[in-house]
Amino acid sequence: FRFLLWLLSTMVRNTTGQIKDKIKRREAYMKLKQQRKQEKYENRMRKKKEREELGDAAPPKQMPKTLDSMRTPDETMVDEQDxxxxxxxxxxxxxxxxxxxxxxxxxxxxxxxxxxxxxxxxxxxxxxxxxxxxxxxxxxxxxxxxxxxxxxxxxxxxxxxxxxxxxxxxxxxxxxxxxxxxxxxxxxxxxxxxxxxxxxxxxxxxxxxxxxxxxxxxxxxxxxxxxxxxxxxxxxxxxxxxxxxxxxxxxxxxxxxxxxxxxxxxxxxxxxxxxxxxxxxxxxxxxxxxxxxxxxxxxxxxxxxxxxxxx
Structure with missing residues (x-):
């Protein structure tokens, strides 16, 4: 999915890069960027609706890989119930x-x-x-x-x-x-x-x-x-x-x-x-x-x- 987003953004830049006028080039880029944002939103809403329809049968959500979620285990981490x-x-x-x-x-x-x-x-x-x-x-x-x-x-x-x-x-x-x-x-x-x-x-x-x-x-x-x-x-x-x-x-x-x-x-x-x-x-x-x-x-x-x- 990330590769597709990268590919899409590259295509957007290549498409708008053919426009010589700076103002029109920026306007075209912002328009394409807004379209991509709208597509991501619609895709997110579609997945949310599917999960609501499936209810308990919905597959578990994938956790994004972030620095916080992949933090190095620390011996000072504590349990509240300790x-x-x-x-x-x-x-x-x-x-x-x-x-x-x-x-x-x-x-x-x-x-x-x-x-x-x-x-x-x-x-x-x-x-x-x-x-x-x-x-x-x-x-x-x-x-x-x-x-x-x-x-x-x-x-x-x-x-x-x-x-x-x-x-x-x-x-x-x-x-x-x-x-x-x-x-x-x-x-x-x-x-x-x-x-x-x-x-x-x-x-x-x-x-x-x-x-x-x-x-x-x-x-x-x-x-x-x-x-x-x-x-x-x-x-x-x-x-x-x-x-x-x-x-x-x-x-x-x-x-x-x-x-x-x-x-x-x-x-x-x-x-x-x-x-x-x-x-x-x-x-x-x-x-x-x-x-x-x-x-x-x-x-x-x-x-x-x-x-x-x-x-």
């Missing part, structure tokens, strides 16, 4: 949160003198975390901000720094004793940059944590999950997704809409961004003297093995 894992998580840093003993209280800040783009991102994070409070960084060092947050009973500190006047690093520190995770931010899209975004509200969303299969991945999943209240406000019909794929954590925020009892669709709320874990530090943020539980090193990421992942 008694040892459950015991460790019953005593870890987020145990009181998952036992509904400590509700999250989030403090959000930035680097000194943030740019407009970072301020806009922080404003949308405040919408995502209605229970969070934004405090201007001013000239205070991060250690003083951390101490301030601990003294006032905050459970987590979220710091956004930037590069080239764009949000670049997100630091999430669990208080009062850590750990502290540092992420790189990429592919940021704000609410007004999305196509037909839904109206935002201050309801606490449901959470969908997907793809955190290793010990390190589960710790990252619990760290991110603990930023949200444990009980969602279902009346808001919103859901926040953290989907780990190839060690990239894709964040999406949607509202689901019931067109009927049998048909549901979703509409994106935003913001949309991707996180890449750079380090996990024991204790509070201390880049000079802190002890690291895990840090990104290209050689330790499998080198040329593009199928080896950590989360």
């Amino acid at each position: 008694e040892e894992i459950q015991k460790d998580e019953d005593e870890d840093e987020w145990a009181s949160y998952f036992k509904d003993e400590t509700p999250p209280k989030l403090l959000i800040t930035t680097q000194q003198a943030p740019s407009l783009r970072t301020k806009q991102f922080i404003e949308e994070l405040q919408g995502l975390f209605p229970h969070g409070k934004y405090v201007k960084r001013k000239d205070f060092e991060l250690k003083l901000i951390t101490k301030f947050a601990i003294n006032r009973g905050y459970t987590d500190l979220l710091v956004v720094t930037e590069q080239h006047k764009k949000p670049y690093i997100m630091i999430v520190s669990h208080l009062p004793k850590g750990p502290t995770a540092t992420f790189r931010i990429s592919s940021l899209m704000l609410h007004n940059e999305l196509t037909n975004p839904a109206e935002r509200s201050k309801h606490f969303p449901e959470l969908n944590m997907k793809g955190f299969g290793t010990r390190l991945g589960r710790r990252m999943g619990r760290l991110l999950q603990a930023l949200f209240p444990p009980k969602a406000d279902l009346s808001g019909r919103s859901i926040a997704t953290f989907h780990n794929q190839r060690d990239f954590i894709f964040f999406r925020y949607h509202r689901y809409i019931f067109d009927s009892m049998a048909k549901v669709r979703i509409q994106e709320l935003g913001p949309r961004f991707t996180l890449r874990l750079k380090s996990l530090q024991n204790g509070l943020f201390d880049p000079q003297h802190g002890e690291y539980e895990w840090a990104y090193h290209k050689k330790e990421m499998g080198g040329k093995d593009r199928k080896m992942f950590n989360l």
